[in-house]
Each structure stands twice: as structure tokens, then as C-alpha cells.
Amino acid sequence: MFTLLFDIDGTLLRTRGAGLEAIRHTMQEMFDISSPLPQVSVHGRTDCGILTDVFTPFGLDFEKHRQTFLSNYSGHLQRTLPEFEGGVLPGVVPLLERLSSRDDVTLGLLTGNCRQAALIKIEHFQLQSYFCGLGGFGDQSTSRNEVARDALRAVRQRVQESFREDRLWVIGDTVDDITCARAIDAKSMVVETGGCSAEELKNGEPDVCLEDLSDVEAVLGHWSD
Ligand SMILES: [Mg+2]
Numbered sequence: 232m233f234t235l236l237f238d239i240d241g242t243l244l245r246t247r248g249a250g251l252e253a254i255r256h257t258m259q260e261m262f263d264i265s266s267p268l269p270q271v272s273v274h275g276r277t278d279c280g281i282l283t284d285v286f287t288p289f290g291l292d293f294e295k296h297r298q299t300f301l302s303n304y305s306g307h308l309q310r311t312l313p314e315f316e317g318g319v320l321p322g323v324v325p326l327l328e329r330l331s332s333r334d335d336v337t338l339g340l341l342t343g344n345c346r347q348a349a350l351i352k353i354e355h356f357q358l359q360s361y362f363c364g365l366g367g368f369g370d371q372s373t374s375r376n377e378v379a380r381d382a383l384r385a386v387r388q389r390v391q392e393s394f395r396e397d398r399l400w401v402i403g404d405t406v407d408d409i410t411c412a413r414a415i416d417a418k419s420m421v422v423e424t425g426g427c428s429a430e431e432l433k434n435g436e437p438d439v440c441l442e443d444l445s446d447v448e449a450v451l452g453h454w455s456d
Pocket residue numbers: 238239240241242274275403404405425
């Protein structure tokens with residue numbers, strides 16, 4: 232059994248800022264904060280980590296508001312996604328179509344998004360039929376490696392004796408995806424569609440680095456006997 236854990240943003244799809252806009256709406260709604268949010272890096276990070284950095288300059292404790300905030304944020308995200316012209320990235324649909332027809336492949340998510348936001352994004356871009364909600368999400372931890380361990384636990388429970396350690400892959404778009412793959416002894420495939428250059432990604436020493444997923448046959452070649 233091949234187990235393939237996909238990152239969402241920059242790997243499967245792009246939302247062009249809909250997430251940050253939803254955070255702005257939620258900050259305004261919950262704390263009446265309309266001043267510009269601090270510049271925080273979002274690539275490869277978990278919602279928990281991003282929001283901790285957004286909250287701190289305002290003297291707010293993210294942990295205290297975590298559950299309510301993530302739930303309200305997800306509600307706003309549902310409205311902001313159609314306002315921004317995001318889209319599914321090249322090759323993703325034909326690739327998932329091929330993978331989901333195989334009985335030797337289990338598809339999962341390994342994302343910094345909180346579970347609710349991840350599922351909203353996947354559904355908005357009509358990819359929900361390929362993923363059953365299996366994976367690791369950024370609700371609880373600021374560490375992507377921790378999210379990877381959650382994903383691995385969930386996968387092992389689901390796949391059980393068919394699980395093959397040497398056939399576990401993480402597919403992402405940042406060096407953090409490569410690092411978290413290593414944290415669970417998975418192989419990594421990275422794509423340049425999230426804004427990181429090939430040079431930057433190769434510094435993380437991924438197993439495979441591609442411009443994008445559009446050459447479906449070449450991608451599948453890494454996941455065949
Ligand atoms: Mg990403």
C-alpha cells in the first residue's frame with residue numbers, strides 16, 4: 232500500500248489570500264480589531280502557529296480563544312474563498328483521479344490548516360471525493376512535525392497491516408513539508424507551485440522536486456512497483 236499525504240495550500244490549490252481575509256474578518260468580529268494585522272509568514276506553517284503570531288502583538292492569548300476562533304474563522308473562510316480567484320493547481324485533478332482508482336493507494340492530507348478549514352477548502356475546489364478526512368491538521372500544534380506524527384498515527388490505524396513504511400510519501404510545496412516528512416521517515420515530493428524556488432526546495436533535500444504535478448505519468452512513476 233502506498234500512503235500519500237498531500238499538503239493543501241500551494242500543492243493542491245491556491246486561495247490567493249482568502250485565508251488571511253477570513254482571519255481579518257474574525258479578528259474584527261471577535262475583538263473589534265480592524266487595524267492591519269502583523270506581517271506573519273504563512274508558508275508551511277500551521278494555523279495554530281500563524282494565529283499565535285497574529286494574536287500576540289495585540290496582547291491576546293490564542294490558546295484561550297482557539298476553539299471559538301477556528302470555528303468562526305472557518306465560517307468566514309466559506310465566504311471569502313469565492314471572493315478570491317484561487318484555483319486547483321496543474322495536474323492535481325487528473326493525478327487524484329488516477330490515484331483514487333487504485334486499490335494500492337491511500338490518500339490523506341497533511342496540512343497546517345485546521346481540520347474544518349482544510350475540509351472547506353477541499354470542498355470549495357471540489358476535491359472532497361478524493362479525500363475522506365484522513366490525515367493530520369493544524370488545530371492543536373504550532374509544529375508541522377507534530378501534525379505529521381498525527382497523520383501517521385491516523386494512517387496506521389486506518390491502513391493497519393497493509394501499511395508499508397517505505398511507501399509513505401508527503402507531497403508539499405515548502406521546506407517544512409520536507410522536514411516533516413523526514414520526522415515520520417516518509418519520502419518527500421515537492422512542487423514549485425507554492426512560491427518556493429527549486430533552489431530553495433532542493434536545499435531541503437527532498438526525494439523528488441518538480442515544477443508542478445502536470446506530468447501525471449512522471450509523478451505516478453514514483454508510486455509504482
Ligand atoms: Mg503548502
